[in-house]
Amino acid sequence: MKSEILHLLRNADGYISGQQLCEAFGVSRTAVWKAINQLKEEGYVIDSVQNKGYRITEYPDIITDTEIRSLLIKDSAIKSRADKEQDREAGNKDRNVSTDKESYNKLKDNSSDDNKLEGIFQHIRYFEKTDSTNNQAKLAAESNAPDGTLFVAECQTGGRGRRGRSWESPAGTGIWMSLLLRPDMSPESASMLTLVLAIAMVEAIREEVKDIDCYIKWPNDIVVNGKKITGILTEMSAEMDLIHYVVIGIGINVNTTEFDEAIRDMATSLYLETHRKIKRSNIIAAFSRSFDKYYHEFLKTNDLSLLVDKYNELLINKDRTVRAIYEKEELIATAIGINKEGELIVKDEAGKEIAIRAGEVSVRGLYGYV
Numbered sequence: 234m235k236s237e238i239l240h241l242l243r244n245a246d247g248y249i250s251g252q253q254l255c256e257a258f259g260v261s262r263t264a265v266w267k268a269i270n271q272l273k274e275e276g277y278v279i280d281s282v283q284n285k286g287y288r289i290t291e292y293p294d295i296i297t298d299t300e301i302r303s304l305l306i307k308d309s310a311i312k313s314r315a316d317k318e319q320d321r322e323a324g325n326k327d328r329n330v331s332t333d334k335e336s337y338n339k340l341k342d343n344s345s346d347d348n349k350l351e352g353i354f355q356h357i358r359y360f361e362k363t364d365s366t367n368n369q370a371k372l373a374a375e376s377n378a379p380d381g382t383l384f385v386a387e388c389q390t391g392g393r394g395r396r397g398r399s400w401e402s403p404a405g406t407g408i409w410m411s412l413l414l415r416p417d418m419s420p421e422s423a424s425m426l427t428l429v430l431a432i433a434m435v436e437a438i439r440e441e442v443k444d445i446d447c448y449i450k451w452p453n454d455i456v457v458n459g460k461k462i463t464g465i466l467t468e469m470s471a472e473m474d475l476i477h478y479v480v481i482g483i484g485i486n487v488n489t490t491e492f493d494e495a496i497r498d499m500a501t502s503l504y505l506e507t508h509r510k511i512k513r514s515n516i517i518a519a520f521s522r523s524f525d526k527y528y529h530e531f532l533k534t535n536d537l538s539l540l541v542d543k544y545n546e547l548l549i550n551k552d553r554t555v556r557a558i559y560e561k562e563e564l565i566a567t568a569i570g571i572n573k574e575g576e577l578i579v580k581d582e583a584g585k586e587i588a589i590r591a592g593e594v595s596v597r598g599l600y601g602y603v
Contacts, residue, residue, distance in 0.1 A: 234258050235268045236302035237311050242279070242289045243303060250286035257311070275299070294488070296385055296408065296513050298359040304518035305350040352521030353412065353528060355381035362404075364391040366411035367468060367482040374413055374470065374478040385410040385517070407502075408485040408513050412524075415478050420471040422535040423479050425575040427453040427467050428544060429531045430481055433524035434463060435547050438485075440523070441515045442503055448549035451568070451577045451594055455485075456549055460501035462486045487513050538573045545570035549596060555579060556595040559587060568596075 237258065241249055254265045269287055273279055276293030356379055363369055366384040368391070373382065389402030389409045402409045416423060431453040438447050438455070447457045455463035464484045470477040486502035488510050503511045530539045537544065545551055550568035557564045557579065566579035566587065576588040 234260075235271060236299045237306060238265070238268055239272060239277070239289075239299060239303035240306045240311065242287060243292070245288070248280075248282060248286040248288045253286065272299075292512070294405070294510065294512055294514075296359070296387065296410075296517060298357040298385075300514045301354070301357055301359075301383070301385070301517055302350065304514060305352060305354060305521055307349050307351055309349070350521070351525075352518070352523075353381050353525040354383040354521040355379070357383045357385065360384070360386040362386065362388045362390065365389055365482070366409055367466060367480050370411040370413045370480040370482075371468065371470075371478075374480065378413055380413065380415040382413040383410060383517075383521075384413070402484065403489075406489045407487050408483065408517060410517065411480050411482045413478060413480055416476060416532070418476065418532075418535045419474055420469060420476055423469055423471070423476055424467075425531070425537055426479060426481060426528075427465050428537060428571070428575045429527050429540065430465060430483070430524060431455065432540060432544055432547060433527045434465075434483070434485075434520055436523040437516055437519035438462075438503070440519045442507060442511060445503065445506055449544065449547045450596055451548060451550050451571065452575065457501055457503075457506050461499055462501055462503060462506075485516065487511050487516065534573075536573045537571065537575050541571060541573055550577065550594065553596055557589050558592050559589060568594075 238254060241254070241257070251262050251265050254260075255262055258265075269279060269281070275297065276295060277289055278291035280288045280290050282288075358369070358373070360366070360369065363386045366386050366389065369386075370378075370382070370384045373384070386402070386409045388404035414426070416426075428449075431449045434455055435447055435449060438445065445457060447455050447462065450456050450461075453465040454461050462485060466482040468480045468482070486500060488504045489502035490504060491497075492500045527540060527543075531537065533539060548568070548570060551570055553568055555566060555568045555577075557566065557577075564579070564581060564587070566581045569578045569580055569586065571577055572588065574588075574590075576590050577594060578586055578588055580586050
């Protein structure tokens with residue numbers, strides 16, 4: 234319930250008394266005090282004033298499960314839980330009053346009950362350090378982890394992108410996360426999910442970083458000023474016509490201050506583009522809500538019929554010269570947009586329209602292509 238306390242504190246107009254928190258969750262003042270101290274240890278600056286209560290004055294840039302849950306918890310879920318706790322306490326009055334230790338354990342235990350969150354993330358697993366959130370997601374998927382589980386890490390030691398390329402994932406600089414889905418669709422349809430995700434990610438970034446223009450480079454790179462800020466890697470376990478699970482890995486350069494010389498001309502970060510530090514957890518929460526919206530649109534048809542126009546609005550390839558490999562030959566053409574299958578439609582010099590389903594497509598003016 235630490236997430237719920239944090240949610241109430243961050244949404245309060247002023248101080249919230251310890252008594253209010255006790256009554257809201259049916260726990261003792263000591264239990265609340267211990268939870269508040271844990272939040273302080275995690276970097277939250279909380280002002281405590283006698284006869285007034287608690288007020289948060291500063292938030293750390295962290296992406297823990299507690300932080301993310303606190304941004305996504307529905308107010309109705311807190312009210313529902315409070316009602317249940319009060320009913321339980323009323324039922325216990327004739328027996329034994331909870332000890333401080335029991336009250337605090339209740340706070341800790343309930344914090345993992347995350348089925349009342351806004352957006353696609355309904356379960357959150359946080360790692361201070363791991364090899365790869367995609368690896369963690371696949372391991373959990375094989376052990377029946379549920380649909381809508383987020384795996385997020387402060388640092389990755391083995392992050393990777395498409396074609397096995399490495400992805401630098403240092404602590405405190407970016408968002409390194411993976412989403413586990415169990416969609417009821419064909420494997421062919423699931424291949425379009427990265428395009429759905431790209432739409433949602435652009436919307437989330439634009440919502441949290443008001444003065445930045447980011448776009449999609451087909452199929453799913455997010456670019457700002459001609460450089461890449463986000464990479465997406467999708468992995469799937471499936472049979473011919475049955476999906477066991479899909480894992481979508483996402484890496485976002487948020488507060489990165491510099492890049493290796495080998496990728497400096499191709500990569501950038503939100504910090505380098507805006508010259509200010511961005512709160513990473515806000516982007517994660519905004520993405521949970523935006524992806525949930527577009528994902529459910531996608532599920533209505535199991536293709537991009539309802540999202541083609543939205544995607545093409547954000548497509549930086551549109552009406553620009555592109556270089557692609559088509560039927561093992563290099564093709565120079567003009568990009569028109571995508572179709573409902575997510576293929577990139579281009580028009581060659583003879584005016585013939587061609588659908589490109591997979592492969593590398595370079596856009597003039599991006600990533601060093603001139």
